[in-house]
Every structure is written in C-alpha cells, then in structure tokens.
Amino acid sequence: MTATPLFEARHIHKRFGDQVVLEEINLAFMQGELCGIMGPNGAGKTTCFNVLTGHYKPDRGQVIFDGEDITGLPPRVIAQKGVSRSFQLINLFDEYTALENVLIAVPQVRDRGYNMIRDVEKDNVAIDQAVSVLKQVGLNGKELEPSKRLSYGDRRALEIAVALATEPRILFLDEPTSGMGSNIMGRLADLVRELKCHYTMVIIEHDMKFLFDLADRISVVHWGQVIAEGTPDELRANKWVQASNLGKLV
Numbered sequence: 001m002t003a004t005p006l007f008e009a010r011h012i013h014k015r016f017g018d019q020v021v022l023e024e025i026n027l028a029f030m031q032g033e034l035c036g037i038m039g040p041n042g043a044g045k046t047t048c049f050n051v052l053t054g055h056y057k058p059d060r061g062q063v064i065f066d067g068e069d070i071t072g073l074p075p076r077v078i079a080q081k082g083v084s085r086s087f088q089l090i091n092l093f094d095e096y097t098a099l100e101n102v103l104i105a106v107p108q109v110r111d112r113g114y115n116m117i118r119d120v121e122k123d124n125v126a127i128d129q130a131v132s133v134l135k136q137v138g139l140n141g142k143e144l145e146p147s148k149r150l151s152y153g154d155r156r157a158l159e160i161a162v163a164l165a166t167e168p169r170i171l172f173l174d175e176p177t178s179g180m181g182s183n184i185m186g187r188l189a190d191l192v193r194e195l196k197c198h199y200t201m202v203i204i205e206h207d208m209k210f211l212f213d214l215a216d217r218i219s220v221v222h223w224g225q226v227i228a229e230g231t232p233d234e235l236r237a238n239k240w241v242q243a244s245n246l247g248k249l250v
Contacts, residue, residue, distance in 0.1 A: 004067070006031040006200055007052070007083075007170050012061035014044075014051055021047045023224045025061070029170065034196040036215035037204045044224040045204045049174050052202075053085045054078040066169070080107075082169035086159045086176065094148035098139055098158050101147055102130040105165035130165060137161045137191055153184035157191065170200045177207045189214065212236075 005028035012025035021044045029035045039045050050056040052063055054075040063071045070078055092101055103109050109126050134143055137157040142150065147158055156176060163171055176192070177185050185207070192214055195201065205211040211218060212232040220228040220235065228238050 003030060005029055005064075006066055007202075008062075008064040009048070009052060010062045010064065012048070012051055012058045012063070014047055014056060014058050021224050022051065022058070025221075025224070025226060027052075027219055027226065029200060029202055031200055033216045034192070034201045034203065034214055036211040036218040037202065037221055038206075038208060038211055038218055039221040041206075043221045045221050046174060048221060049085070049172060049204055053083060053172055079166055079168075082167070083172070084163040084166045084168035084170070085172035085174065086163050087174050090155050090159055092147045092155060092159060092162070095146065097144050097146055098134060098150065098154075098161075099127070099130055099143040101158060102133050102161050102165045103127070105162045106130055107167060133161045133165045134158075136164065136195075138187070151184075152179060153187060156180070156188060160191070160195075164195075164199075168199065170202065171195070173201065173203045173205075175204055175206060177205060177210055185210065 007029040009025050009027040012022050013020070014022040025044075025048060027037075027048075037045050037048065047056065051058050054070070054073055054077070057072040061071070062069055065078075065081060065083060068081070070081065070083075093104070096104075103126060106126050106129055131140070131143060134140055137160055139154060139157055139161065142154065147155060150158060160173070160176070163173075173192075176188060180188065189210060192201070192203070196214065203211060203215065212235075215232060217231055218229065218235055219226050228235060228240055230238070
C-alpha cells in the first residue's frame with residue numbers, strides 16, 4: 001500500500017497579470033521527511049511557498065494537508081492547523097525579548113492577542129514551553145535579550161523557534177541560510193539536522209551543498225514547473241541537472 005502524503009500540491013497554477021509564475025505544480029511531502037525545493041532565481045520557488053502556506057491563493061489547483069483541502073484559507077487558519085513557516089527576510093519583533101517573541105507564538109498565548117505579554121507573566125506553563133523551544137534552537141541563556149541585539153545567526157535561530165512554538169506538524173523554511181557566512185552556516189545545519197528527527201520539514205534553499213547534505217528528497221523548480229525530483233544522489237545523476245547551471249553546484 002502506498003503511503004499518503006502529509007502535504008500535497010495538486011496542479012497548482014499562479015499568475016500575476018500576464019506573467020505565469022507557477023504552471024502545473026505537483027508536490028508531495030511525506031510524514032517525517034525533510035524535503036527541499038531548489039531552482040534558479042525567478043523560478044517561482046518563493047511564490048510556490050506562499051501558495052502552500054496561504055499567503056497567495058492559487059488561480060487553479062489544490063493544496064491538501066493531512067487529507068483536508070486548505071486551498072485559499074487565510075495563513076492564520078492554516079497555521080492553526082499545524083503548518084508553520086519562516087521567511088527569507090527575518091520577521092521578528094525587534095523590541096521584544098527572545099522569550100517574548102516565542103511566547104507570542106505559543107498557541108494558548110497567541111489566542112489572547114498581541115496585548116498579552118503582561119498577562120502571561122504568571123503563566124508558568126507557557127513560559128516553560130517558550131524556554132524549552134529556545135533551548136531546542138540553542139538560545140538558552142538568551143531568553144531576556146532583545147531580539148535586535150542578537151547576532152544574525154541567533155536571529156535566524158529565533159525565527160525558527162517562533163515557528164516551532166506554534167507546535168507545527170510541518171515546518172516550511174524559506175532560504176534559512178540567506179545572508180549567512182560559512183562560520184554560522186554549520187551551526188544552522190546542525191540545528192536543522194536535529195529538527196528533522198522530530199518534524200516534517202520543507203526547505204527552499206539557494207545553497208545547494210546545504211540542501212543536498214540534509215534533504216531526503218528534492219524538487220527542482222524552473223520556469224514555474226517541477227522539472228526534476230528525487231533523492232540528492234538521483235539528482236546528481238540527472239542529465240538535465242548535470243547539463244544546467246545547477247549541475248555545477250551539486
């Protein structure tokens with residue numbers, strides 16, 4: 001019996017005006033996998049992510065999560081169902097501490113609204129949960145540090161912590177190594193390697209070595225279409241990938 005994907009994109013089309021950005025996109029992510037999406041700039045990768053997580057509504061096609069059609073639902077509703085994501089550009093509350101940024105995303109706190117920080121000071125369960133998530137991403141001891149004072153690598157880790165605090169069933173990361181030097185990229189790789197033991201993950205990434213070292217399966221998007229997919233070894237052997245500029249990177 002063939003296993004059912006946890007998350008699927010079926011026949012997704014998206015255009016902006018006269019420009020077709022996504023055409024007949026089909027993707028499937030299995031429970032427990034770390035899947036990658038790669039492709040050249042302008043290939044449609046981030047638009048695809050935005051459709052999958054509800055930030056754009058597709059013109060045609062379906063997005064299915066755990067057997068439920070979530071096509072076109074608002075991002076907040078999709079997040080509440082267990083789909084969480086980070087962004088290519090860091091998206092944090094700079095004046096809040098690391099702990100406060102994570103607390104906002106904890107489900108029982110999030111439901112109170114954004115004026116809840118003072119009210120949650122005595123909620124030891126929520127605080128313990130937020131502290132635990134910060135420890136998970138290597139930020140223990142920095143709970144009370146304003147996020148704007150954290151190093152770039154720590155801010156990336158904090159954004160992942162915010163995504164994890166929502167208790168996701170699937171985690172989407174958009175270009176997590178963007179802006180990183182090699183000195184901190186190894187730390188991020190170690191973090192992702194640890195997280196893949198506990199979460200189903202999907203990563204868009206421009207750094208091919210980073211992605212090929214971590215992913216179970218990778219889909220190559222070009223001209224708004226999925227033109228190749230498979231394990232890292234299968235893609236290395238793919239004649240189209242070898243003949244393209246991507247082949248120089250894998």
